[in-house]
Amino acid sequence: DNPERSARARLALEGLSVGDAFGQQFFFPWIVERADENCLPAPRWNYTDDTEMAIGIIQVLEEAGEIDQARLAKRFAERYLAEPDRGYGAGAIDLLKRMAEGIHWTDASRELFSGSGSFGNGAAMRAAPIGAWYAGEPDTIIHQAALSAEVTHSHVEGKAGAIAVALAASWAHEWRQAARKPPATELLTSTAERLPKSEVRRGIEQAANIPLKTWPFEVASELGCGHQITAQDTVPFCLWLAAGQLKNYCTAMWTTARIGGDIDTNCAIVGGIVALATGPDGVPDQWRAHREALRW
Numbered sequence: 001d002n003p004e005r006s007a008r009a010r011l012a013l014e015g016l017s018v019g020d021a022f023g024q025q026f027f028f029p030w031i032v033e034r035a036d037e038n039c040l041p042a043p044r045w046n047y048t049d050d051t052e053m054a055i056g057i058i059q060v061l062e063e064a065g066e067i068d069q070a071r072l073a074k075r076f077a078e079r080y081l082a083e084p085d086r087g088y089g090a091g092a093i094d095l096l097k098r099m100a101e102g103i104h105w106t107d108a109s110r111e112l113f114s115g116s117g118s119f120g121n122g123a124a125m126r127a128a129p130i131g132a133w134y135a136g137e138p139d140t141i142i143h144q145a146a147l148s149a150e151v152t153h154s155h156v157e158g159k160a161g162a163i164a165v166a167l168a169a170s171w172a173h174e175w176r177q178a179a180r181k182p183p184a185t186e187l188l189t190s191t192a193e194r195l196p197k198s199e200v201r202r203g204i205e206q207a208a209n210i211p212l213k214t215w216p217f218e219v220a221s222e223l224g225c226g227h228q229i230t231a232q233d234t235v236p237f238c239l240w241l242a243a244g245q246l247k248n249y250c251t252a253m254w255t256t257a258r259i260g261g262d263i264d265t266n267c268a269i270v271g272g273i274v275a276l277a278t279g280p281d282g283v284p285d286q287w288r289a290h291r292e293a294l295r296w
C-alpha cells in the first residue's frame, strides 16, 4: 500500500511547502502588518529549508519504506550542499556542513549546542509527511518521527516537536475520513497524551484548555509563536491554530501569517496538518502555482 502512503505524504508536503513559501513572503514585519486576504502576495513564492528537509524525508520514505537515518542524513547533507541558501537555522548549517565533510551524523547531531543536541523547531517543521505516511498507526509514528528528528535534533524537546506534528497530521487525516467527526480539540488532547514528558507536551496540554475561538494573538502571547525558533515555542501554538482551522486551508494560512513569529515554519506546520484535513482540494491551484516548483 505504499502508493497510498506516498500520495498522503505528498499531500502533506503540498500543504507544508505552499505554507512555507507563502509564509516566507511575510518575512518583514511591515508586510505582516499589511497582510490582506484580498491581496495574495505576488509570485513567485520561494520555499525554504522547511520544504527542503520535508522533501528529503519523503525521498527516504519512498526509497526505503521507513526512516533510515543514514539515508536521511545523506539526503539532508546533499540537499543542503546543492542549495545552502534556503534559510537554514544556525545550528543546522553547522551540523549539515560537518555531515557533508564526512563526520558521522550521530556525533554531529549530539554535539550541537555544547552537547545538549538541538531543540530548534527544525525537526517539527518537516514532520507532517511522516504522520501522513503512517496515518492511523500512532506507535509507529512516534518511533519513526523520533528517528527522523534525531538525525539533526537529538534533544528531547526537538524530538517531541516532531512527534507532535506527525501525530497531529495523522489525526487530521483520520478526521477527514471519519463519518462522525470527533471534536477538533481532540487533535490536541490525543497528541499530548502520547508525547514524552517535555515542555512541548506541557504546552500542548495548556493549548487544549484554550477555547478554539480565542483571539489568536492572545494565545500566541501565552504559548509563544516561534520567535525563539524552538520546538517548545512553536509547536503548541501551531497545533492550537490547526485545530481551529481544519476546514479552510487559506484562512488557516492567513491567520497564521498575521500572528508573526516564525511565519514560514508556522505556516509549514499548520499547512501540512490542515491540508490532510481538507484533502487536496483545500490547497487552491493558484496558491500551488505561486509556489516555485519543487526540486526533487
Ligand code: R7I
Residues within 6 Å of the ligand: 048, 049, 050, 087, 088, 089, 090, 091, 092, 093, 112, 113, 116, 117, 118, 119, 120, 121, 122, 123, 125, 155, 228, 229, 230, 262, 264, 265
Ligand atoms: O531547528 P533548526 O533547523 O531551525 C529551524 C528554523 C526554522 O524557522 C526554519 O525556517 C529556519 O529559519 O530555521 O536549526 P537549529 O539551529 O538547530 O535550531 C534553531 C535555533 O534554536 C538555534 O539557532 C538556537 O537559537 C535555538 N536552539 C538552542 N538554543 C540553546 N540551546 C536550539 N537548540 C538549542 C539549545 O540546545
Ligand code: MG
Residues within 6 Å of the ligand: 048, 049, 050, 086, 087, 088, 264, 265
Ligand atoms: Mg525556513
Ligand code: MG
Residues within 6 Å of the ligand: 262, 263, 264, 265, 266
Ligand atoms: Mg522558519
